[in-house]
Amino acid sequence: MASRPRPRNGALADERAAGQTALLVIDMISVWDFPDAARLLPHAARIAPAVARLRRRCLAAGVPVIYANDHRGRWRSDFPALVQQALAAGGEGARIAGLLAPGEQDYFVLKPQQSAFHATPLALLLQHLQVRRLLLAGVASDQCILATAIAARMRDLEVIVPRDCTATQTARRQAMVLAQFDTVFKLSTTPGPRIRLAGASSRGTRP
Incomplete structure (x- = not known):
C-alpha cells in the first residue's frame, strides 16, 4: 500500500468527510488463523x-474509508504487511x-x-475528518x-449497520444481533445500496 502525503498543520487528515460520513470496515483483512475462523470465513466471503x-x-x-483490524497480539503489527499476508495466504481470505x-x-x-x-486513534481521526x-x-x-456501534453511540455518532455488509458465525446469531440493533439500540440496518451518501443530512432509511 503506497504511503499517503503527510497532512498539513499536524492534522491526522487533510480533508473533511463528504456528508460528515465515514465507512469503517472491521476485520475483513485477515489471514483467518484465529479460533473459530473456519466458521466465520464463509460468511465474510x-x-x-x-x-x-x-x-x-x-x-x-x-466518503473516507477506514479499516480497523486486530493488532494480532502485538503493537508492532503492520497493516500493509497484513494485507500482503492475506493476499498470499490463498483461498477465500x-x-x-x-x-x-x-x-x-x-485510513x-x-x-x-x-x-x-478502544485504545486506538479512531475517535481523533473521526474528529479531524x-x-x-x-x-x-x-x-x-x-x-x-x-x-464498536455501542462505543460510537456513546460518542453521539449516528450509526448505520448495513445488514448486507455484516456477518457472524451463524444465520441465527446474525438475525438476533440485527434485531438487537433495531429494537434495543435503534440503529438503522439499511442495506448498503439504499444508504444515501450525498449531503450532510443524508440518513439511512429504515425498510
Whole structure:
C-alpha cells in the first residue's frame, strides 16, 4: 500500500468527510488463523462483494474509508504487511483481501479489543475528518461490530449497520444481533445500496 502525503498543520487528515460520513470496515483483512475462523470465513466471503460495492460508492462520493483490524497480539503489527499476508495466504481470505484491498486514500487503525475505539486513534481521526455518521461493515456483527456501534453511540455518532455488509458465525446469531440493533439500540440496518451518501443530512432509511 503506497504511503499517503503527510497532512498539513499536524492534522491526522487533510480533508473533511463528504456528508460528515465515514465507512469503517472491521476485520475483513485477515489471514483467518484465529479460533473459530473456519466458521466465520464463509460468511465474510459472502458479504465481501457487498462491502466492496459500498466502499466504491463511498470513495466516489468523497466518503473516507477506514479499516480497523486486530493488532494480532502485538503493537508492532503492520497493516500493509497484513494485507500482503492475506493476499498470499490463498483461498477465500485472499479473495476477500483482493476485493477490499485498501488504497493510498484509505485510513487504518489497529485495535487490541473488540471495539475499534478502544485504545486506538479512531475517535481523533473521526474528529479531524469531521465525521458525524459512521457506517459499520465487516465481522463479526455480534462481537466487534456490536462493540464498536455501542462505543460510537456513546460518542453521539449516528450509526448505520448495513445488514448486507455484516456477518457472524451463524444465520441465527446474525438475525438476533440485527434485531438487537433495531429494537434495543435503534440503529438503522439499511442495506448498503439504499444508504444515501450525498449531503450532510443524508440518513439511512429504515425498510
